[in-house]
Amino acid sequence: MNTGEFVADNVKAPMLTPGLSLWFRQLLAIFRIEFGKALISRRAFACYALAALPVLIFAIAAFELDEQGEPPFESIERARQIYGYIFSSLILGAVIFLGSASIFTTLFRGEILDRSIHYYLLTPVRREILVTAKFLAGLASAFVLFGLCTLICFLLLYLPFGMEQLISDITSGIAIQQLGLYLGITLLACMGYGSVFMATGLLFRNPLIPIMVVASWELIHFILPPALKVFSIIFYLKGLLPIPLDEGPLAVIVSPPPVWVSIVGMFGLSIVTVLGTIFLLKRLEVKYTDE
Amino acid sequence: MAIFQKAYQGYAGPLSPPMSRTLVIFRYALADVFQSRLFVAFFFVCLLLSVLLMCFIYVYHNLELLLQFEVVPEELMAIDGTFFAFTMQLPQNGLLFLMILAIGPTMISPDIRNNAMPLYLSRPINKSSYILGKLLVLVFLGSLISWLPGLLLFFLQAYLGGGDWLGNNLQIPVASMATSLTWIISLSLLAFAVSARVNSKAVARIVFFGLLMLGSILGEVIEEVFGGWGGYIVNVFAALEVLTTALYNADPDVLGFVPKMPVEIAVMQFFFLVVMTLLILTRRIRAFQVVS
Numbered sequence: 001m002n003t004g005e006f007v008a009d010n011v012k013a014p015m016l017t018p019g020l021s022l023w024f025r026q027l028l029a030i031f032r033i034e035f036g037k038a039l040i041s042r043r044a045f046a047c048y049a050l051a052a053l054p055v056l057i058f059a060i061a062a063f064e065l066d067e068q069g070e071p072p073f074e075s076i077e078r079a080r081q082i083y084g085y086i087f088s089s090l091i092l093g094a095v096i097f098l099g100s101a102s103i104f105t106t107l108f109r110g111e112i113l114d115r116s117i118h119y120y121l122l123t124p125v126r127r128e129i130l131v132t133a134k135f136l137a138g139l140a141s142a143f144v145l146f147g148l149c150t151l152i153c154f155l156l157l158y159l160p161f162g163m164e165q166l167i168s169d170i171t172s173g174i175a176i177q178q179l180g181l182y183l184g185i186t187l188l189a190c191m192g193y194g195s196v197f198m199a200t201g202l203l204f205r206n207p208l209i210p211i212m213v214v215a216s217w218e219l220i221h222f223i224l225p226p227a228l229k230v231f232s233i234i235f236y237l238k239g240l241l242p243i244p245l246d247e248g249p250l251a252v253i254v255s256p257p258p259v260w261v262s263i264v265g266m267f268g269l270s271i272v273t274v275l276g277t278i279f280l281l282k283r284l285e286v287k288y289t290d291e
Numbered sequence: 292m293a294i295f296q297k298a299y300q301g302y303a304g305p306l307s308p309p310m311s312r313t314l315v316i317f318r319y320a321l322a323d324v325f326q327s328r329l330f331v332a333f334f335f336v337c338l339l340l341s342v343l344l345m346c347f348i349y350v351y352h353n354l355e356l357l358l359q360f361e362v363v364p365e366e367l368m369a370i371d372g373t374f375f376a377f378t379m380q381l382p383q384n385g386l387l388f389l390m391i392l393a394i395g396p397t398m399i400s401p402d403i404r405n406n407a408m409p410l411y412l413s414r415p416i417n418k419s420s421y422i423l424g425k426l427l428v429l430v431f432l433g434s435l436i437s438w439l440p441g442l443l444l445f446f447l448q449a450y451l452g453g454g455d456w457l458g459n460n461l462q463i464p465v466a467s468m469a470t471s472l473t474w475i476i477s478l479s480l481l482a483f484a485v486s487a488r489v490n491s492k493a494v495a496r497i498v499f500f501g502l503l504m505l506g507s508i509l510g511e512v513i514e515e516v517f518g519g520w521g522g523y524i525v526n527v528f529a530a531l532e533v534l535t536t537a538l539y540n541a542d543p544d545v546l547g548f549v550p551k552m553p554v555e556i557a558v559m560q561f562f563f564l565v566v567m568t569l570l571i572l573t574r575r576i577r578a579f580q581v582v583s
Binding site: 050061089093205208211 | 392494496497498500501505511512513516517
């Protein structure tokens with residue numbers, strides 16, 4: 001082979017030799033694009049607004065008085081309880097749920113609605129790489145957004161008690177342990193809900209139906225019998241909460257699953273649903289006129 | 292006539308009455324809704340509730356049937372405002388929400404997305420006729436599954452109950468109409484506002500559902516943290532429960548969890564919601580569009 005032919009071959013196929021190196025570069029390239037789209041776009045504004053809500057509530061609660069004229073954060077124990085309640089009901093039940101629905105449904109269904117999915121499908125990228133990169137980008141952006149929200153809310157909790165209390169809790173390990181658990185739950189929630197919504201975004205033309213079904217199921221999980229509770233994501237996540245919450249008089253009480261079961265369960269769910277998404281994407285036939 | 296005098300001249304003939312022009316929009320929007328077989332099925336399922344209640348009222352007043360079912364008539368719940376609120380209005384509110392969720396957010400966005408607004412508004416149709424025409428579809432369908440069967444049930448019970456039941460429970464038909472129409476109109480306008488802001492039907496539905504879900508959870512959280520009823524101001528479901536209980540003169544203990552919020556605040560909530568959504572709609576529905 002003379003030099004001219006060698007150069008011509010490289011120009012035709014620049015570094016497209018299949019293998020881990022290529023796949024990793026492709027994964028990184030898609031990740032960068034999707035991460036940027038998830039965090040810096042008009043659609044991301046809704047997620048920013050969602051994430052700002054708990055921060056706003058904590059900022060107000062730090063200075064406001066309740067109806068008896070007492071501050072809601074009367075002691076650090078009470079403040080931690082309130083944080084646990086707001087985290088499980090608002091952050092986990094609404095902000096992360098709706099935010100994940102918005103971020104992960106958009107990954108494929110949004111592209112189909114924007115009529116731009118064919119650009120990805122026409123590139124020489126394996127569908128496995130495409131799905132994995134999109135999922136990781138969605139997960140990273142969701143965790144950055146909602147993890148930051150969890151962190152800021154946790155810091156705002158200490159606002160009425162001053163830096164001394166924060167330093168004391170950090171040195172005693174309570175703050176680090178609780179914050180670590182809350183951030184871990186946030187990551188697992190983004191992973192669990194995100195993987196489900198990514199798959200349903202590809203499976204259903206109308207993404208509202210799966211979102212409503214999952215929301216209703218998660219909403220009534222506390223009255224479900226133990227055999228059915230295991231099929232809800234929130235059951236595994238609430239089992240990890242550092243402060244157990246009272247779920248009301250109608251709740252069917254069951255012991256929370258062990259920590260490793262919750263973690264392995266969320267990872268397992270994510271892997272299964274990502275594999276399912278790959279399967280669906282491999283059989284995807286885009287007809288924009290049907291949308 | 293000179294050729295320069297044959298320029299464009301607007302139509303100067305008689306116009307049809309304004310309401311009939313609004314009804315054209317209503318007719319076409321209604322036909323669009325019934326193109327979905329899934330919605331038709333859902334709509335008829337909604338009517339089953341009233342049929343079941345009708346059967347219940349008939350059996351309630353039929354002593355022979357009650358004895359056959361081995362039911363002691365004295366043990367049955369009295370049919371009054373609480374009964375109608377609990378067994379009819381609360382399920383109907385849920386059905387109305389589902390109906391508006393299914394069709395409300397999809398009614399305006401296709402017209403805006405496809406640049407159809409200039410075509411509508413260049414005819415003798417103004418913004419209010421357009422919004423009213425679309426709104427009438429939801430009011431019409433919503434009425435068919437809520438207060439109209441409610442009135443039938445009321446008169447059936449009045450006929451079978453006899454005596455002074457009718458005179459003692461005259462608040463029920465008013466409550467049924469007022470609650471249902473308030474819920475239909477406020478939710479429909481909210482759905483239209485979302486539909487006017489979001490171009491995609493699917494996204495509009497999700498945003499509408501998300502807004503209501505978020506408002507509901509946020510209200511609960513604010514109430515838990517700060518106490519009082521301030522949190523319920525963002526929860527439109529709480530306002531509806533308060534309004535239903537007050538209008539039906541129902542027992543709050545039977546209805547379950549009813550927020551301790553003044554009924555005036557609930558009315559103001561709906562009023563504010565309607566005004567805000569109308570403001571958004573009038574800003575978004577314009578006779579000109581920038582075609583990108």
